[in-house]
Amino acid sequence: QSVLTQPPSVSGAPGQRVTISCTGSGSNIGAGYAVNWYRQLPGTAPKLLIYGNKNRPSGVPDRFSGSKSGTSASLAITGLQVEDEADYYCQSFDNMLTGEVFGGGTMLTVL
Amino acid sequence: QIPLKESGPTLVKPTQTLTLTCTFSGFSLTTIGVGVGWVRQPPGKALEWVALIYWDDDKRYSPSLKSRATITKDTSKNQVVLTVNNMDPVDTATYFCVRSQEHFITNFFDYWGQGVLVTVSS
Numbered sequence: 001q002s003v004l005t006q007p008p009s010v011s012g013a014p015g016q017r018v019t020i021s022c023t024g025s026g027s028n029i030g031a032g033y034a035v036n037w038y039r040q041l042p043g044t045a046p047k048l049l050i051y052g053n054k055n056r057p058s059g060v061p062d063r064f065s066g067s068k069s070g071t072s073a074s075l076a077i078t079g080l081q082v083e084d085e086a087d088y089y090c091q092s093f094d095n096m097l098t099g100e101v102f103g104g105g106t107m108l109t110v111l
Numbered sequence: 112q113i114p115l116k117e118s119g120p121t122l123v124k125p126t127q128t129l130t131l132t133c134t135f136s137g138f139s140l141t142t143i144g145v146g147v148g149w150v151r152q153p154p155g156k157a158l159e160w161v162a163l164i165y166w167d168d169d170k171r172y173s174p175s176l177k178s179r180a181t182i183t184k185d186t187s188k189n190q191v192v193l194t195v196n197n198m199d200p201v202d203t204a205t206y207f208c209v210r211s212q213e214h215f216i217t218n219f220f221d222y223w224g225q226g227v228l229v230t231v232s233s
Contacts, residue, residue, distance in 0.1 A: 002157060034217035038158075045207055045226055046150075046158065051219040089158050093217050099173050100160035100218060102150075 003028060004090050004103035011109040012080045020106045022073045022090030028101060030071035033093040037066055037075045040087045040105075049088075050075060077108075085110050113137040115147075115208045115224035122230050128196040129229060133208030140186050142166055146211035146218065147184065147191040151204040152226075159204075163211055163218070164191060200231045 005023040012018040022035060029035055034053050038046040048057050050066035053073065065076045073092075077084060090103040119131035133147060140147055148163030148171075162182040163171045172180050181194045195202065208224035 032216070034214060034219075036217070036219040038220070040158075045223040046220075047223070048219060048221050051212075051221070052214040052217070055214075057221060091158075091160075091219070097174055099171055100163070102158045102160060105157045 002104035003094055003097065003101040004092060006088075006090060006103040006106045008104070009107045009109065011111055012077075013111050014080055014082060016080045017076060017078045018080060018108065019077075020075045020088050020090075020108070022075070022092075022103050024071050024073075024092060024094075024101075026071065027096040028071075028092045028094040029068065029073055031095055033095075035066065035068050035073035036091045037064075038089045038091065039084075040089065042086070046089060080110055082110050084108060113210060113222040115210060115222055117206060117208045117224045117227040119206075119227060119229070121228060122232065123198050124233050125199055125231055127198050128194055129198050129202070131193045131206055131208075131227065131229070133191045133193070133224060135189050135191075135208070135210065138210065140164075140166055140184055140189070140191070144213040146213075148182070148209050148211055148220075149193050150207045150209050150220065150223075151202075152207070153201075153204040156204075161195075161206070162193060165211075198231045202229070203231045204229060 037050040053068040146165040149161040205226040209220040210222040
C-alpha cells in the first residue's frame, strides 16, 4: 500500500491527452511538499520528468506538464506517442514518515 | 550526463548483510543541497525509497527498513555505501543509486544508476 495513490493504468490513442493523478494526504502533498514525476521504460532506470510540481528538466518536451492542488497532483501528457508507453511514478516527502515516498505507479498504454 | 554506478553482490543468503557501493562522477557530495541515496524496486512492483545521505552528512532512512540500513559516504572517492543487515527474501529488488537535489523543501532524484538486481535466497 503506497502512501501516494495513483491509478494502476491509463490509456490513450496517439495524439490524445492523458492525465495521471497522484493523491496524498496532509502529511505529504497537502503539507506543501512538492511532487516530482518519473517515467520508467521497460527494463530501464526511471528518468525525472517533472520536479517541484511543474518544472521540466532540460531535454523533457513541453508535452509533459505537472500541476498540484491541495492533497493531489497531476501529470498531463499531450500529443501522446507510442514511445510514451511506460510506467509513471509520483514522489514527494512525508513528514510523518520523515522520508521520501513514491506512488504505486501508473502503466500508460498507447492504443 | 552524470553517471552513477552500483556495485555489489547479486545474490545474498537470508540473514546475511548486503553491502552496495555507488560510485559517481561529475559532481561533488560536498555541494550544498546535493545528496546521494538508494531507491529499490522489487520485481514487478513499485519504487521504494531506501536511504539518503546529504552533503552535510545528514542521513535519512526509510522506516520500512527500521534500523537494518546504514548509509555512509567517502567524498574523496566519490562513493556512497549502503549496508542492510539481516537480509530477507522480501528485500529482493533492483537497487538504484540516485543523486538527490533540494528544491525548496523537497528532494528530487535527477540522476539514476542502471540498478543492480539483488536476490535474497538460500
